[in-house]
Amino acid sequence: MGLDVRLPLGLLFLAIGALLALYGLFTMGSDLYAKSMGVNLNLIWGSIMMTLGVLAAWLGRKPK
Amino acid sequence: MLVYFAFVLGIGFALKRYIRSSNDFFLAGRSIPAWVCGLAFISANVGAQEVLGMGASGAKYGIVVSHFYWIGAIPAMLFVGYFMMPFYYGSKARSVPEYLRMRYDEKTRALNAFSFAIMTIFSSGISLYAMALLIQTLGLLDGLIPHAWVFHFSIFLSAAIVLGYIFLGGLSSAIYNEVLQFFLIVAGFLPLVWIGLRNVGGWAAIQHRLPATMTHSWRGMEHASTNSLGVGLIGLVMGLGFVLSFGYWCTDFLVIQRAMAADSQESARLVPVIAAIPKMFFPFVVILPGLIAVCVTSHSLAPATASAQAAIVAGVSAAPAPSIAEAPQVKEVHPHGIIPQKVDPITGEPVLDSDGAPVYNYDLATPLLLIHFFPAGMLGLGITALLASFMSGMAGNVTAFNTVWTYDIYQSYIRKNASDLHYLRMGRAATVGGILLSIGAAYAVTSFNNIYDALQLIFSLVNAPLFATFLLGMFWKRTTGHAAFAGLLSGSIAALLHHGLTIPQGALPGLHGGWITTLHIYPSDMAQNFWTAIFSFSVNLVVTTVVSLATKPRPEGELVGLVYSLTPRNIDNSIPWYKRPIWIASGVAAMALVLNFLFR
Numbered sequence: 001m002g003l004d005v006r007l008p009l010g011l012l013f014l015a016i017g018a019l020l021a022l023y024g025l026f027t028m029g030s031d032l033y034a035k036s037m038g039v040n041l042n043l044i045w046g047s048i049m050m051t052l053g054v055l056a057a058w059l060g061r062k063p064k
Numbered sequence: 065m066l067v068y069f070a071f072v073l074g075i076g077f078a079l080k081r082y083i084r085s086s087n088d089f090f091l092a093g094r095s096i097p098a099w100v101c102g103l104a105f106i107s108a109n110v111g112a113q114e115v116l117g118m119g120a121s122g123a124k125y126g127i128v129v130s131h132f133y134w135i136g137a138i139p140a141m142l143f144v145g146y147f148m149m150p151f152y153y154g155s156k157a158r159s160v161p162e163y164l165r166m167r168y169d170e171k172t173r174a175l176n177a178f179s180f181a182i183m184t185i186f187s188s189g190i191s192l193y194a195m196a197l198l199i200q201t202l203g204l205l206d207g208l209i210p211h212a213w214v215f216h217f218s219i220f221l222s223a224a225i226v227l228g229y230i231f232l233g234g235l236s237s238a239i240y241n242e243v244l245q246f247f248l249i250v251a252g253f254l255p256l257v258w259i260g261l262r263n264v265g266g267w268a269a270i271q272h273r274l275p276a277t278m279t280h281s282w283r284g285m286e287h288a289s290t291n292s293l294g295v296g297l298i299g300l301v302m303g304l305g306f307v308l309s310f311g312y313w314c315t316d317f318l319v320i321q322r323a324m325a326a327d328s329q330e331s332a333r334l335v336p337v338i339a340a341i342p343k344m345f346f347p348f349v350v351i352l353p354g355l356i357a358v359c360v361t362s363h364s365l366a367p368a369t370a371s372a373q374a375a376i377v378a379g380v381s382a383a384p385a386p387s388i389a390e391a392p393q394v395k396e397v398h399p400h401g402i403i404p405q406k407v408d409p410i411t412g413e414p415v416l417d418s419d420g421a422p423v424y425n426y427d428l429a430t431p432l433l434l435i436h437f438f439p440a441g442m443l444g445l446g447i448t449a450l451l452a453s454f455m456s457g458m459a460g461n462v463t464a465f466n467t468v469w470t471y472d473i474y475q476s477y478i479r480k481n482a483s484d485l486h487y488l489r490m491g492r493a494a495t496v497g498g499i500l501l502s503i504g505a506a507y508a509v510t511s512f513n514n515i516y517d518a519l520q521l522i523f524s525l526v527n528a529p530l531f532a533t534f535l536l537g538m539f540w541k542r543t544t545g546h547a548a549f550a551g552l553l554s555g556s557i558a559a560l561l562h563h564g565l566t567i568p569q570g571a572l573p574g575l576h577g578g579w580i581t582t583l584h585i586y587p588s589d590m591a592q593n594f595w596t597a598i599f600s601f602s603v604n605l606v607v608t609t610v611v612s613l614a615t616k617p618r619p620e621g622e623l624v625g626l627v628y629s630l631t632p633r634n635i636d637n638s639i640p641w642y643k644r645p646i647w648i649a650s651g652v653a654a655m656a657l658v659l660n661f662l663f664r
Contacts, residue, residue: 009244013251016445023441033439039262042441045255 006060013053020046096236098331100243102338105322106346107242108460110249115350115453116194119430122354126274130347130659135305138340138656140313142649145336147628148314149323151538153332155625158324160317161472167537167626169545170476175552177472179526180317181465185498187523188461189505192219195454196506202431202447219506222451226459227499230466231492235325238463242322245452246342252449253349259437260356273359303594307601311531318464340652344659350430357429360436458502466494521563528597529555529604536608541620541627547611555604562599568592 024043027033033040121129157163161180165173196218200211229237264270313319313336323335434446470491479486533552536543564580568589573579577592586592 008240009247012244013247016251016448020441020445027439027441039259041255041259041439045251045442045445049251 006056010053010055010057010060013049013056015053017046017049017051017053021050022046096239096325096327098326098334099338100239101322101326101331101335103246103342104239104242104325105319105335105339106343107246107249107456108238108322109319110246110346110453110456114346114457115249115253115450116198116427116430118347118350119354119357119433120426120428122351123358123426123429124354126355127347127351129351131300131304133343133347134656134660135301136309137313137343138652139305140309141336141340141343142653143310144314144320145323145333145340146646146649148534148538149333149336150329151626151628152320153324153326153329158471159467160315160320161468163626164533164537164548165472165476167623168543168548172533172545172548172552173472174477175549176530177468177476181468181473183523183526184318184461184465184468185501186505188458188465188498188502190509191454191458191461192223192502192506193509195219195222195451195458198431198450198454201428202435215510219503222455222458223499223503226455226462227495230459230462230495234491235321235463235467238459239322239325241459242456245456248445248452249449250342250349252446252452253353255442256434256437256446257349257352257356260353260360260433263437264356264359270355270359274355299591299594299598303598307528307531307597308594310535311527311529311597311601315530315534316527317468318460321464321467322460334648337649337652340649341655344652344656353433354426354429357433357436360433462495462498462502465498466491469494469498524593524596525556525559525563525600528559528600532601532604532608536605536612537627539628540612541623541629542617543608543612544615544617546615547608550611551604551608554607555600558603559596559600562596563592566592566595 020042024040024046027042028040118129118132121132152160152163155163155166157166159177161173161177164176196215199218200214229241233240261267261270264273319336323332326332326335431450434443434450438446470487474490474494475482475487529552532555533548536551537548561580563577565577565582566584566586567573567577567582568586568591573582576589586595
């Protein structure tokens with residue numbers, strides 16, 4: 001099959017992760033995080049997802 | 065969420081150019097690596113029942129429901145991979161009913177193809193219905209469109225998305241999307257479990273707070289009355305662990321189709337084995353949220369959070385009505401975790417059981433926990449994950465339906481010798497048809513309250529005897545076509561009779577059983593269900609054996625590649641030992657044992 005699934009997977013995680021992390025950066029220290037016990041879940045999980053996304057996309061890149 | 069939807073359809077478009085024959089469309093050209101199929105295998109199975117249902121059962125029964133994974137799935141998955149896949153894949157059958165025709169005869173296939181096609185339509189309809197109901201209940205689209213339209217809008221939108229990506233890319237598109245959905249589900253629920261455990265004080269604190277039968281999966285299993293499921297050891301191991309789980313994992317084309325798309329026979333065997341690894345750890349992602357949800361409020365929360373949560377709970381419990389009738393709000397927070405009381409859709413009164421105690425709406429355990437812990441942002445991800453799980457379940461049913469319809473019904477009975485292009489077009493048309501029928505089924509579920517129970521009943525009647533037919537067919541060369549057909553039918557009839565003669569405790573005769581007369585009372589409907597399966601399986605086994613001995617066997621030459629004893633086993637020595645199915649399977653089995661031991 002012509003398309004390695006890791007590429008779209010990586011890009012998807014990268015996009016979602018970036019959105020979350022950015023949102024987390026801008027809302028740092030806001031009341032939003034009372035729910036999650038003061039943990040800035042957006043920033044933390046967003047960064048983790050971005051890292052995984054980059055990793056997956058790199059593994060799935062087209063061999064040249 | 066929008067990002068995700070864009071990706072979903074993008075994959076459909078990207079894969080469209082690779083679809084040139086019906087084989088590409090229905091079997092993904094048999095060219096997908098094992099690990100991708102493995103994840104799709106598991107993701108197709110993770111439908112609405114899994115994420116919501118297991119969270120609900122977790123909240124209701126405790127960690128015992130992990131039996132549905134560690135006993136009710138892992139052994140069967142290893143078995144299908146190690147023993148049965150060579151016949152499915154090696155026989156070049158394109159679907160499970162087609163294998164039945166090769167092994168037995170046309171009528172056995174027809175019986176299986178028709179009942180399977182109908183079941184897939186209804187299960188995908190139920191997925192649609194449950195998803196739309198959830199969107200409406202949680203008020204996700206409120207403010208964007210009028211409340212009365214939310215339900216219809218959600219049904220049509222999600223149907224359109226699933227239609228889009230299957231129509232364009234066929235099975236490969238469905239499989240790719242299932243892989244994405246799998247990772248999204250994990251990405252959405254893992255942080256939920258993490259933050260939830262942190263909040264309640266870890267696993268030890270849950271154990272401390274809940275009764276021991278809820279936190280130990282084997283405690284009290286010796287007898288039906290001493291565990292929360294109300295099921296005895298024999299019922300559990302034979303009914304769930306053997307008949308039901310092998311019947312599902314080893315014969316349901318919905319999952320087998322994913323393995324058939326693998327790029328070689330060895331990969332096809334690895335598919336269920338690889339899938340068993342994440343399956344083994346899924347309880348931590350789907351059952352734990354249920355347990356956490358029960359624990360949350362008994363923990364002292366900050367007053368501000370508590371009132372915010374009260375508002376959420378009140379807001380949510382206002383709408384779990386299947387009809388779009390408006391129910392008055394339930395204002396108080398009760399000590400039952402964050403789980404709201406069930407509200408009668410017609411009267412708006414809280415539902416009480418026969419003892420006058422309130423009934424809780426456990427289905428909301430997982431979604432409510434998401435709302436409880438996730439801040440804006442993460443909440444979007446969590447909800448996307450939830451929706452992804454619904455869509456993967458629905459897409460799995462639709463791809464299985466279009467294949468069975470096109471190959472086993474249309475090609476066999478309606479138009480036999482058309483060109484491949486014709487069947488490819490038919491497949492696309494069947495996708496559209498399947499989705500339209502699912503929408504119909506979703507509305508049917510909406511308008512009849514009992515239809516869900518009735519469907520569960522029909523599923524169990526059709527599925528329970530199946531495994532005996534496959535088992536005898538694959539491992540006993542003497543089994544004949546007439547016998548298989550007679551066995552399947554009598555197995556279903558036996559299930560029906562057993563259901564009519566027994567009843568779970570506290571239920572009224574009718575859809576739950578006892579509609580002939582009551583001979584035996586089971587402690588729970590789960591026990592009744594397991595025993596129905598055991599009876600139906602045994603009857604099928606006996607009838608098939610007896611009829612086989614009385615009818616003329618097929619010549620052995622016709623059965624090569626279809627029956628175990630007549631198929632040469634070629635062991636490929638070029639594969640390093642750690643990649644061989646047997647070693648991976650043993651490793652998985654050992655890990656499952658360890659997990660059972662840890663949570664005993």
